[in-house]
Amino acid sequence: MQYKRVKGMSDIFLPEVTNWQFVEDEARLFFKARLYEEIRTPVVEYTELFQRSIGEVTDIVSKEMYTFCDRGERSLTLRPEMTVSIVRAVIENNLLGIREPLKLFYSGPMFRAERPQAGRKRQFYQIGVEVIGNDSPFCDAEVIRDLVFFLERLGLERDACTVKLNNIGCPQCRPAFLKKLREFFTTQKESLCESCQVKFEKNVLRIFDCKNKECKEIAAGAPKVSDNVCEGCREHFTAVEKGLMLFQIPYTIDKNIVRGLDYYTSTVFEVTSKKLGAQDAIAAGGRYNNLLRELGGEDKSAIGFALGVERLLVCLEDSLKKNPSSVLERTVYVAYGDNAYIDQAKQILARLEALGYATYADLDKRSLKSQLKRANKFGLRWVLILNQDEVERGTYQLKDLRSLDVDQCLIFDKSFEANIRASMSTEE
Ligand SMILES: [Zn+2]
Ligand SMILES: [Zn+2]
Structure with missing residues (x-):
């Protein structure tokens, strides 16, 4: 009998583990110098927390979570991402207050039962930050700057990466947009796949996440959220752009970024690299201005990003050889x-x-x-x-x-x- 590791998961050892240590060590120093404090939370949470915040009809919650019952018959889930656990921890431990805005940094494994393929692991690692309690568009620019400068520090050239930016609206403008979207999809509802028909009823925005070819074609013709945002959202977005220009960070506006999680509002962004195939992002993030309140905390705005370590290492392959420990x-x-x-x-x-x-x-x-x-x-x-x-x-x-x-x-x-x-x- 020979035991095997769980499908879609990896053992990491020499020589690759040296690259992991390099990235993790650099991250700790880089973010600490910018006054992000490290936070560590349990790898499991009560399932309800993720269902409630990430959204019932998202791909993550509906088909990718590792959910199981513990001996007390409570439903637990291995964390599929970190933001929700952090927000839970911030509220539960009362971390806001004098330290507001709270700048947090994390590094650790996440779990999603995705179809295993190159660069996609079922236990995968993320490094990320969250800034909680700051509403200013300059804060958005700073968070994106920290991400881009960190990648640069690791040896990724700035022109090898693309920052893609979008604004997905706020509670003031979103209801009108969702109505418009529902009207658009009503006429084509029959052509959507089964799961998108459910999404049409429950959460029409999630139709954009569907990987089905026909659904994608239909969704491509749908109204864009960034064309339908309110004056406040528009001003916020312009100010974020100004901030990025100040830091001399090139970016493109990508109206198709909607992020596959329900909690995002306002600014969303992704960083993609030429070195990764197709549309894979190395890092992604955005604002989640309502999540704290929705999970029972104060009404505080927040923003963050998560960086996929496996993908980052693929991008860094060449430059890592020049970095002896x-x-x-x-x-x-x-x-x-x-x-x-x-x-x-x-x-x-x-x-x-x-x-x-x-x-x-x-x-x-x-x-x-x-x-x-x-x-x-x-x-x-x-x-x-x-x-x-x-x-x-x-x-x-x-x-x-x-x-x-x-x-x-x-x-x-x-x-x-x-x-x-x-x-x-x-x-x-
Ligand atoms: Zn708005
Ligand atoms: Zn579909």
Whole structure:
């Protein structure tokens, strides 16, 4: 009997896991510097929370959630996305108040039982942010800026990405638009697929999410929400555009972006990359100005985005090779030229650790050649070598694997600490 992992899910290990760590580490630093606080919520929530907020007739809720009963016969669901859990947590823990606007950052796995295909996993990872308690269009521009600049920092060129923007209206203008939309689809109702006929009755906007070819063709001729928004929405949108121009972020307006979740209002956006096929976005987000109130919280506006880590890694493939991990800059591989020096190697190891360096040594009697090979394989930079000369005189040879010439750096025992600091701080 051989056990297999669950279909559509992955094990992530070396060497790919290094790229995951790079992206996650960079994200943590980047968003922390912009005063986003990290939030972690449980991976499961009561099913009702998602049904209520994402919407009963959305694809996510109607066919993609991992829902099960626990031993107490309560219906639980593995989170299919993060925004709803965060809003629940913000309300439940009273996180608003002096910290408003609340800027939150998250990173973790989400679960959707989609048809497995390239780049689509059933356990997939997202990095995202939410800004809660700010209504200003400049905030929209800042959130989009943070997304675009983060991608750029990871090595994705700005012209390799496209920011697509739309406005999907607010509670003032949406009822009139929905009426118009229903009128449009009434005449063609018979040609829609079965599930769209249900959507027509329950939530006409979701017809736009249908992947059926005929439904798509019909929907393409439907009135566009952004052509039917109120004056307030129009002004908000213009101001978002101004903000993006200030940050010199190119964008296109895409009237077809409606986002497949019910909670979105006003500004919605996607970032797509040439490196991904078809219409796949690396990241997407938008405003959800009514969600807090709908889930029993205060009437606060909010905006956020989620970035798909698997897709991001596909886009980053080439640039990742140029980013050796900086974590290993302070790791020293302690090597010995002769097995007789293994005890000395242990002592050096202890001294280095006491000085705050991370160490590694293969103390199982290897040849120097094999030790250097190992150090190289780990991607380490520094190797400290003990040879007869060194041991007798109390000096050591520090080799920089990144520079081609052997660095004959002699470190005298008395000033061991100062010497090693000076040697390892030299830039290549
Ligand atoms: Zn409006
Ligand atoms: Zn359909």
